[in-house]
Amino acid sequence: xxxxxxxxxxxxxxxxxxxxxxxxxxxxxxxxxxxxxxxxxxxxxxxxxxxxxxxxxxxxxxxxxxxxxxxxxxxxxxxxxxxxxxxxxxxxxxxxxxxxxxxxxxxxxxxxxxxxxxxxxxxxxxxxxxxxxxxxxxxxxxxxxxxxxxxxxxxxxxxxxxxxxxxxxxxxxxxxxxxxxxxxxxxxxxxxxxxxxxxxxxxxxxxxxxxxxxxxxxxxxxxxxxxxxxxxxxxxxxxxxxxxxxxxxxxxxxxxxxxxxxxxxxxxxxxxxxxxxxxxxxxxxxxxxxxxxxxxxxxxxxxxxxxxxxxxxxxxxxxxxxxxxxxxxxxxxxxxxxxxxxxxxxxxxxxxxxxxxxxxxxxxxxxxxxxxxxxxxxxxxxxxxxxxxxxxxxxxxxxxxxxxxxxxxxxxxxxxxxxxxxxxxxxxxxxxxxxxxxxxxxxxxxxxxxxxxxxxxxxxxxxxxxxxxxxxxxxxxxxxxxxxxxxxxxxxxxxxxxxxxxxxxxxxxxxxxxxxxxxxxxxxxxxxxxxxxxxxxxxxxxxxxxxxxxxxxxxxxxxxxxxxxxxxxxxxxxxxx
Amino acid sequence: xxxxxxxxxxxxxxxxxxxxxxxxxxxxxxxxxxxxxxxxxxxxxxxxxxxxxxxxxxxxxxxxxxxxxxxxxxxxxxxxxxxxxxxxxxxxxxxxxxxxxxxxxxxxxxxxxxxxxxxxxxxxxxxxxxxxxxxxxxxxxxxxxxxxxxxxxxxxxxxxxxxxxxxxxxxxxxxxxxxxxxxxxxxxxxxxxxxxxxxxxxxxxxxxxxxxxxxxxxxxxxxx
Numbered sequence: 118x119x120x121x122x123x124x125x126x127x128x129x130x131x132x133x134x135x136x137x138x139x140x141x142x143x144x145x146x147x148x149x150x151x152x153x154x155x156x157x158x159x160x161x162x163x164x165x166x167x168x169x170x171x172x173x174x175x176x177x178x179x180x181x182x183x184x185x186x187x188x189x190x191x192x193x194x195x196x197x198x199x200x201x202x203x204x205x206x207x208x209x210x211x212x213x214x215x216x217x218x219x220x221x222x223x224x225x226x227x228x229x230x231x232x233x234x235x236x237x238x239x240x241x242x243x244x245x246x247x248x249x250x251x252x253x254x255x256x257x258x259x260x261x262x263x264x265x266x267x268x269x270x271x272x273x274x275x276x277x278x279x280x281x282x283x284x285x286x287x288x289x290x291x292x293x294x295x296x297x298x299x300x301x302x303x304x305x306x307x308x309x310x311x312x313x314x315x316x317x318x319x320x321x322x323x324x325x326x327x328x329x330x331x332x333x334x335x336x337x338x339x340x341x342x343x344x345x346x347x348x349x350x351x352x353x354x355x356x357x358x359x360x361x362x363x364x365x366x367x368x369x370x371x372x373x374x375x376x377x378x379x380x381x382x383x384x385x386x387x388x389x390x391x392x393x394x395x396x397x398x399x400x401x402x403x404x405x406x407x408x409x410x411x412x413x414x415x416x417x418x419x420x421x422x423x424x425x426x427x428x429x430x431x432x433x434x435x436x437x438x439x440x441x442x443x444x445x446x447x448x449x450x451x452x453x454x455x456x457x458x459x460x461x462x463x464x465x466x467x468x469x470x471x472x473x474x475x476x477x478x479x480x481x482x483x484x485x486x487x488x489x490x491x492x493x494x495x496x497x498x499x500x501x502x503x504x505x506x507x508x509x510x511x512x513x514x515x516x517x518x519x520x521x522x523x524x525x526x527x528x529x530x531x532x533x534x535x536x537x538x539x540x541x542x543x544x545x546x547x548x549x550x551x552x553x554x555x556x557x558x559x560x561x562x563x564x565x566x567x568x569x570x571x572x573x574x575x576x577x578x579x580x581x582x583x584x585x586x587x588x589x590x591x592x593x594x595x596x597x598x599x600x601x602x603x604x605x606x607x608x609x610x611x612x613x614x615x616x617x618x619x620x621x622x623x624x625x626x627x628x629x630x631x632x633x634x635x636x637x638x639x640x641x642x643x644x645x646x647x648x649x650x651x652x653x654x655x656x657x658x659x660x661x662x663x664x665x666x667x668x669x670x671x672x673x674x675x676x677x678x679x680x681x682x683x684x685x686x687x688x689x690x691x692x693x694x
Numbered sequence: 695x696x697x698x699x700x701x702x703x704x705x706x707x708x709x710x711x712x713x714x715x716x717x718x719x720x721x722x723x724x725x726x727x728x729x730x731x732x733x734x735x736x737x738x739x740x741x742x743x744x745x746x747x748x749x750x751x752x753x754x755x756x757x758x759x760x761x762x763x764x765x766x767x768x769x770x771x772x773x774x775x776x777x778x779x780x781x782x783x784x785x786x787x788x789x790x791x792x793x794x795x796x797x798x799x800x801x802x803x804x805x806x807x808x809x810x811x812x813x814x815x816x817x818x819x820x821x822x823x824x825x826x827x828x829x830x831x832x833x834x835x836x837x838x839x840x841x842x843x844x845x846x847x848x849x850x851x852x853x854x855x856x857x858x859x860x861x862x863x864x865x866x867x868x869x870x871x872x873x874x875x876x877x878x879x880x881x882x883x884x885x886x887x888x889x890x891x892x893x894x895x896x897x898x899x900x901x902x903x904x905x906x907x908x909x910x911x912x913x914x915x916x917x918x
Contacts (some may be wrong), residue, residue: 235728305735313728343739347746351856359835360852362750374758374849382753383746 126655136245138237140222141653143244145548147218148541150244154210154251156622161203163615168196170601170608172590193589197266198285200587202258204269205289207530208395209296210251216398216537217300217338218247221307221331223544227646227653228325230316230662235309243302250295257288265289268587270384273363273377277355287356294349297342300394304338307331316645318664322422323685325644325668326408326415329422330401333429334394341390341433348383378443382436389436392529393428396496399536400425400467403489405668406539407471409642410486411478412681414669416470424463424470431460441509442516450509457507464500468493479672479681483640484558488539491566492532498570499527502577517587520580523573531569538565538621545628546635550651554632557624564617571610579603643684644668662686727889733896737903740864744907747860748914751853760847764916767832767839767846768823768854776819777912780865783812784905787898794884794891802885802894806876809901813869820862824855854915861911864904871897 127133137143160179167176168191180189191199222240226233234240258264262283267276271293276286311324311332324332351362361375408415415421437445437453445453471493480486502524505511515521538561545553579600584591591597591604638647645662646653665688672681675689683689755761790805831838834855837846875897878884884894 236732301739305732305739308735309728309732312731339735339739340742343743344746347743347750350860351747351750354852354856360856361835361848362754362852362856374754374760374847376754376757379750379753383750386746386749 136241138233138241139655140226140234140237140240141548141657143240144219144222146244147214147222147247148548150248150251151211151213151215151219152625154206155212155215158203158206158211159615159618161199161206163612164191165196165199165203166608166611167191168199168589169591170605172592194263194266196589197268197587198258198264201265201268201271201289202254205254205265205293208269208391209293210247210254212395212530212533212537213296213300214247216395216533216540217303217331217334218244220327220398220402220537220540220544221303221335223548224325224327224646225307225310225331226314226657227547227649228328228644228668229311229314229319230645230658230664231310231314232657232661234306235314236306239302239306243299243306246299246302247296250292250299253288253295254292257285257292260284260288270388271352271380272384273352273355273375273380274365276352276380277364279364287353290349290352290356294346294353297346297349300338301342304335304342307335308339311335316658316662316664319685322419323664323667325401326404326418326421327398327401329425330398330404333425334397336429337390337394337397337432341387341394344383345387348380348387351383352380378440381440381443385436385439386433389439390432392525393432395529395533397425397429399492399533402536402540403492404467404471404474405644406485406489406543407474408669408671409543409640410481410483410489411475412481412671413474413478414667414671414673416473416476418667418669420466421470424466427463428460431456431463435460438507438512441512454507454509458504461500461504461507468497483542484553484555484562485539485543485640487559487562488535488542491562492535492539495527495535495566495569496532498574499524499529499532503528515580517585518580519576519584519586522586523576523580526576527573531573535565538562541625543640544646546639547646547649547651547653549629549632550635551628551630551632552635552639553628554624557620561617561621561624564620565614568610568614568617572607572614575603575607575610579607641680641682643670643682643687645685648684648686665689727892729892729896730899733899737899740903741907744860744910747857748910751857751914754849754853758847758849762846762850764850764918767850768827768916770916772819772823773912773916776816777908779812779815779819780905780908783809783816784902786812787901791891791895791898794879794894797885797887799879799882799885802879803876806872806879806894810869810872810876813865813872813901817862817865817869820858820865827851827854857911857915861904861908864907868897868901868904871900 127137127139134142137146164176164179164183167174167179173190175189176184176191177189180191184191184195222234225231260283262281262285264285265271265276265288266281267273267286267289271286271289274280276290311328315324351360354360355363355375363377363380364375365377366374404415404421435453435457437449438457441450441453475490502520506515506521506524542553542558545551582600582603584597584600584604588594592601635651637649637651640647643666645658645664648662649657662685664685666683666685668685670676670683670685670689673683673689676683677690786805786808790802790809793799793801793805829840831840832846832851832854834851836848837851838844839846875884875894879894884891
């Protein structure tokens with residue numbers, strides 16, 4: 118166990134940069150890993166959108182690269198693999214490593230005043246396990262019969278050998294299992310670190326909200342990833358060892374009494390908490406950023422924490438709303454509908470708190486703030502449309518349409534991604550000692566927000582008009598032909614969104630090595646990581662700090678020296694008794 | 695820091711052998727070591743993974759119309775004995791932790807060895823049972839009762855081997871874990887007073903969990 122005393126800094130290249138146990142190095146490893154997969158998943162999204170807008174037309178540039186055998190046309194099997202792996206990659210290899218792996222590792226020890234995670238070796242193991250999972254997922258694309266084609270949810274019987282005999286599907290299940298194991302290791306480490314290694318004086322209510330978000334996410338990771346682990350074990354047994362847990366009697370001669378719906382239960386027991394796994398750190402980060410850049414304390418801190426806690430608990434009991442059309446009993450369906458409606462209440466509380474936080478604040482419109490504000494907007498759109506999917510009568514019509522695609526992209530994908538971008542712009546100066554270029558950042562922001570809104574709002578329209586998900590060629594159905602111009606609009610907006618990310622990539626690379634040098638506290642924020650010199654020394658805190666006030670003491674009249682902010686280690690002029 | 699907290703603190707002897715303060719001098723931290731918190735979390739997640747498998751078993755069995763009565767095929771005597779052995783090994787585990795707390799190295803090593811013996815006996819019985827079942831026709835992917843010539847729902851064998859096999863892997867991990875602790879216990883590492891016994895307590899937590907899960911598995915797979 119460490120994290121509470123000073124280790125000597127490693128000297129060899131391997132121990133320092135590759136097999137490092139330093140949480141800051143691991144955070145950066147997770148960051149590069151996540152950004153790489155975000156790029157791969159993003160390219161896949163572009164390919165999917167091309168096929169939807171111009172079905173059967175050879176794709177320029179990428180077509181020649183990836184689909185030379187068909188003259189650049191995306192064939193149906195590859196299309197299936199594309200949307201399957203786009204989802205898997207973005208969720209498990211893009212957003213999770215970036216938000217939880219990178220910012221969990223970066224923020225937790227620095228913001229609570231610890232020298233490292235409590236289990237540094239476990240931390241390293243967590244990264245190398247997800248690395249292995251990523252490698253297996255990547256390899257699965259190149260085996261005979263291609264990668265997984267069953268959708269990111271991997272529903273049987275599509276994912277069993279009845280539909281797909283290739284090893285790609287098996288490797289997909291193994292990859293999900295490995296990535297899950299990595300997240301569990303991370304989750305145990307994060308929770309134990311927050312419980313045990315807070316600096317003296319740091320009460321639970323002095324934790325930045327980012328840490329609260331990451332803590333609740335860790336709880337969900339530890340409790341629910343094992344369930345999908347079990348589901349994947351059974352799937353692999355079905356595929357490799359000839360059992361028939363998920364293969365029903367009706368589907369093939371000699372089929373057993375297996376149950377494909379069983380998989381859906383196991384999957385969504387995990388799968389619904391998973392969307393909160395992705396959104397809770399985003400909520401935490403946004404809650405902090407809004408306060409930091411509005412120069413006001415976060416409104417109703419304890420209520421925000423309570424709302425996040427309520428969401429964490431409720432997230433475990435709403436999963437049935439993914440299964441309204443599976444023949445779920447009406448009573449169960451109505452219970453899940455009610456619980457799903459209830460979970461939107463804490464979500465609304467968070468909204469009110471965010472709006473109150475920025476209300477009459479002196480907003481500083483730096484790029485992190487822009488992204489934080491956009492999360493309110495984007496998550497609002499996604500959250501409101503969720504009500505139609507939570508209601509059984511409307512869900513039966515909207516299920517498996519592009520309405521669903523638009524909804525979950527706005528909530529768990531776009532909100533989580535924008536919060537991650539906000540976090541990258543915000544902590545970049547402490548991570549690398551340089552600031553990301555603000556002008557490029559603003560171009561990136563507007564180039565992302567406007568097209569992204571168009572992409573997913575047009576999806577609501579096409580979904581409402583009845584366009585199903587995952588179809589290879591919508592134009593083959595007469596009733597969908599009039600929607601084609603809408604699909605072209607969506608795709609053009611998506612391509613714009615993709616190009617805007619190149620601005621970010623350029624900005625990231627350029628600023629990482631040649632950017633403007635940042636001061637030690639460029640945003641004038643009081644949380645513990647900003648008390649440290651840049652680059653942060655190997656042991657973080659030479660002396661473990663003594664925390665005397667909360668993370669959001671902005672514009673407090675008791676702050677000395679005419680500043681509008683104060684470090685968490687500095688006493689206010691008149692401390693209330 | 696309150697007086698009670700200070701006393702509990704002193705009782706834990708938090709100045710451990712490594713010379714650094716393992717429990718920060720601050721009341722709101724609580725007094726569990728990081729290792730103990732992490733072990734409980736590990737147990738929670740492991741419990742959920744068993745939960746997933748047992749849920750699968752329950753749903754498959756409830757929906758089947760031709761599920762055999764388990765005791766007719768599996769019998770009960772031998773497994774009941776194995777269960778008894780496993781429960782006894784939990785008792786010896788408790789005695790091992792107690793010996794470690796009392797800085798009694800000789801008894802610590804003895805009771806750890808007895809616990810390992812219990813685990814190995816359980817695994818031996820399980821191996822014998824598996825071998826016997828497969829010989830009688832109950833396999834992992836297909837089930838057929840040779841002595842009566844009757845078909846058995848294939849999922850009976852599949853769920854049986856998946857769930858008990860997953861548990862068997864846990865017993866095996868526990869035995870390996872206990873063996874590592876045993877070797878270190880022989881160096882006297884865990885009997886130096888203070889919280890030096892803590893790793894023995896951790897392996898104990900895991901071992902009791904494996905036991906407890908077996909009680910559930912035994913009930914659901916064999917008895918019900």
